[in-house]
C-alpha cells in the first residue's frame with residue numbers, strides 16, 4: 016500500500032503487516048511466563064489521567080496491595096515504570112552518589128548487573144563472589160562488610176541465571192550492625208519463595224511483574240523503609256518548573272537520574288501528587304491485578320504451589336536420568352537448572368523443537384553455563400500440575416529425537432507420584 020501527501024504526491028510504500036496473532040505458547044523459561052487471564056483483562060480497561068481522583072485512588076490501592084506482597088508496613092511502596100532493572104536502577108541511583116561505596120554479593124549474572132549499574136552510577140563498587148551454583152554464608156558477608164564498610168550492600172534474592180536463592184534472614188541484621196543499607200533484587204523470587212521485607216530488615220527492594228507475579232514485563236514494584244527514605248531525601252532536588260515556595264530540598268549530592276529519582280517519586284506517589292512522569296496506567300492496572308490474584312490465593316499457599324510444582328518437575332527430570340544443577344539446599348522454588356546430557360549435541364536444537372513442535376518455551380543459560388544447562392521455570396500462573404506434565408512428556412519426546420532416550424514414561428510417573436505424595 017502506498018500513501019500520498021496532501022498534494023497527492025505518492026510517498027514511500029507502507030507495509031502494514033498482519034494483525035497481531037501470536038502462536039499459543041506455554042512459557043516455562045526463567046520468565047516472562049504466561050499471564051493470569053485476569054491481568055490481561057485488567058490491561059484492557061480504559062485509562063485515566065494520573066491526577067484523576069479515581070486513578071489516584073487506584074494508585075493508593077496498588078501501594079496498599081504491594082505492602083502485603085512485600086510483607087511490609089513501609090509507606091514507600093509503589094511502582095517504577097519500566098522493567099525490573101528500572102526498579103534496580105531507581106534504588107541504586109537514588110541511594111548512591113558517585114564515589115560512595117557499594118558491596119555486591121555476586122553469585123550470578125544478576126549480581127554482575129548490580130555491579131554494572133553501580134559502576135555506571137560512578138559508585139565505588141566492591142564485590143564478593145560465590146561460585147555459580149552456590150550462595151553466601153552470613154559470616155563471609157559480615158567479614159566483607161567489616162572490611163569494606165559500604166554505604167549499601169546489594170544482592171539478589173533469587174538469581175535466575177544460577178537458579179540459586181540467597182538466604183537473607185541473617186543478612187539484614189548484619190547490615191544493621193554495621194550501619195549499611197541493604198538493597199535486595201527480588202525480581203525473580205517474590206511471591207514464589209518466602210520474602211519478608213520487614214522481618215528480615217531489608218531496607219529497600221525491587222521486583223518485576225513477569226516472574227512469580229505472572230504479569231507482563233514493564234512495571235517494577237519497589238518498597239523502602241524510613242532509613243532508605245532519609246538517605247534518599249538527603250539528596251532531594253525539585254525540578255525548577257514545579258518548585259513552589261516552602262518546598263524543602265536536601266543538601267546532599269543530586270540524584271543523577273531524573274526518571275529514577277525516588278525523592279521526586281515519593282512526592283508523586285504521596286498526597287502531594289507533585290508532577291513527575293505520566294503514570295503507565297495500563298501497567299498499573301496489570302500490577303494491581305497481579306497483587307490481587309496473589310493475595311487472594313494467599314502468599315503461603317502460592318509459595319507452596321511453587322514448591323510443589325518444582326518438586327514434581329525435579330522428580331520427573333531425575334527419573335528421566337537427568338542431573339539437576341546447583342546446590343540442592345538453595346534452589347529457587349520457581350526455576351530449575353538441568354544439565355544437558357552428553358548424548359545431546361545441541362541444546363539449542365532441543366529448545367527449538369520444544370518451542371516449534373510443542374509450543375513450550377524453556378530457557379537457555381548465560382556466561383559459564385552456556386551450552387551446559389537448560390532452565391525450566393514453574394512460576395506464577397504456570398506453576399501447576401498440567402503444565403509440569405506437559406513439559407515432561409514433551410521433553411522426553413524431544414530428547415529421544417535428539418539421541419537421549421529416557422526410560423519411557425518415567426518422568427511423568429515420578430511427577431504424578433510427587434503430586435500424589437502431597
Ligand SMILES: Cc1ncc(COP(=O)(O)O)c(C=O)c1O
Nearest residue numbers: 098099100125173175202203223
Ligand atoms: C534476578 C533478576 N533481576 C533482574 C532481572 C532483569 O529484569 P528485566 O529484564 O525485567 O529488566 C531479571 C530478569 O530475568 C532477574 O531474573
